[in-house]
Amino acid sequence: MAMLSRNGRAGAIKMRSPRTKEGGNIRNMCGEIEAIGDLATGGLMARAVEPHAGKAQAGGHHGSCLNCGTTLIGEHCHQCGQAAHVHRSIGAIWHDLLHGVLHLEGKLWGTLPLLITRPGELTRRYIDGQRARFVSPMAMFLFSVFTLFAVLSILGIAPPADVTNPTAQVASGLEEAKKQLVATRASQAARLTDPEASADRKARARERIAEIDAELQVIRDAQPTFRPERAEISGFKTGWKRLDYGIEKASKNPGLALYKLQANSYKFSWLLIPLSLPFVWVMFAWRREFHAYDHAVFVTYSIAFMSLLFIVLTILGAMGVSLTILTVLGAVIPPFHIYRQLRGGYRLRRGSALFRTALLLVFIQVIATLFLMLVLGLGLIG
Template sequence: MGEFEAAGELVTGGLLGRAVEPRAGEGHGHEAMCLNCGTALIGSHCHQCGQAGHVHRSLHAIGHEIVHGVFHFEGKFWRTLPLLAWRPGDLTRRYIAGERARFVSPMAIFLFSIFAMFAVFSWAGLSPPTDLRSGGPQAQIEAARKELIERRDDTLQKLRKHPAGDADHARLQSRLSEIEGTLKQIPTFEHDTKAAEDEGFRAATRISGWPLLDHGIEKWKKNPSLMLYKLQSSVYKFSWLLIPLSLPFVWLLFFWKREYKLYDHAIFITYSIAFMSLLFIAITVAAALGVSAGWLTAAALLIPFVHITRQLKQAYRLRWWSAVLRAFVLTHFISVVVTMFLLILLAMGMTG
């Protein structure tokens, strides 16, 4: 199922990116007349009603739209990607200066890269474990009881398939006796729980004294696997929070330079996060292909710092020593931002 989930997330990311990406700079043939209002066309869009002059009217076009959604950038993507990888600061500066139709917009490539990253993670099997058990002894005992009951039921089904004279009958009967004997030795909490309910007593976890937080802690204790799954799902659904969380820290690096506005920093951050997502995709695919863990670790540690340094130098026209110093400070800021982001997601999961 991981491959299907990966394909679904990839298509979703592409379609979301297509939804926010301006359709400028994408050449298509078009009709002579607008099919919506009948106005004579003088370009790719009707100047009267705004409808595109090029429309799809075939079953093949549906598949084309999906593929176009996944690789919705067309030629723009292949013009943007090399700059994003090697000249990220130039890409940032040119987009801010108004050169928009030539490149994929920051938010479009951000959405696509985030969804594509989690699609690749799903394909590679990087997901939260599903067999986590809570740390309480009662929960562990109940989990062991459930596992033994499943084994007992499975043994009973096999036992019905073998008559009394069968060679496997005695072996299965012996296994069934062992399981039932073990079940009898496991303590049960049903009587205590029922007695407490009869007396009108309801146990509550009291750790912090804040009911909302204690309720969240109880949810983690009861089903940590589900909470981890929700946390992973929230990471890419709320990944856009990384942009406003990072904005004050990037502003601190240039607050005395009035020529750089918050908008400039937001474009810088969005392109940077998009590149990091694409880098994680490349590293995950390389790991699946058997590339040495040492090389991948070195790439994961070195490439982000080099990329941030180059983007700072090119986007803000810094000298090398100034860019390296700011990149060093920014990497520490990033750890703070990621911690804040995870804490927000944890709080949302525990209180939601």
């Protein structure tokens, strides 16, 4: 996935590769490095979609723009937007990295308090045109989503890689036992034809062969019950060869399927925005003063907050906070936040905001199901 540039700047998202099993310490270290990379990428990506947006520039510079040659009249070229003063030092690289991740032009610290305590006011003020002082909804969304997956990586929260189908595992064990018994029987049979073997040794070999034959018969009788194809869901066919092949692969390697599901949730989290817009529009279809842009701002800020909330709950869980407390917080805070954002962002009365909150909570279940189906489908056909 590439990130579009603005004012001549561009960046790219580095995709994470699957973890290996070559060592617990190495894997943990790699996970932490990937997490830091995700966090940095999220900050830089958010910075890139909103570089100096809406900010007035002070001071003046003389000469020509080093990018397009236009005569300078300020700190930035009014033609292409490049800064008049460009840095050429390693320190400037680290400054840009830390500034992009932690500062976001200073607007992050002015946006977060409102997003948490007064989300409706933030939504309405941004829609009404107050853009310079706040982080844009998309930049906040990118930062929160990348930070979420960085935290999950740091804490080692990931789907198990060793998920196997129990029936297939038994079938594999039976086949391996059969191979070992056949090899043992061959060695015992060789003793019977050995001219140097004593009569007593040949007698013991015959007894052992008889035992092995009995064990092999038990395995042969059991194998039809534990056929590998019965452990799979390959009997289910959709008629689409690519999807059927993906279903077959997922049944053979559930651990890989879970990993792909997590990775796709990470890559395609932005799909939550277009999936949510029609449902929010339905709630205000007869209110002509509200437009699709208003709904997009509401949805994007809301998803960003939910991602940040999940980060906090995850960290609290890692610190030992009881599951009961986390469950209560996770059940109470989202509806309350949605209510506050709806009421302030759309200037609704209390009853109208409560009704729409309840309706949106139902819609969220549908949206989550659609998103899961899309992500799962993309993983199967990918």
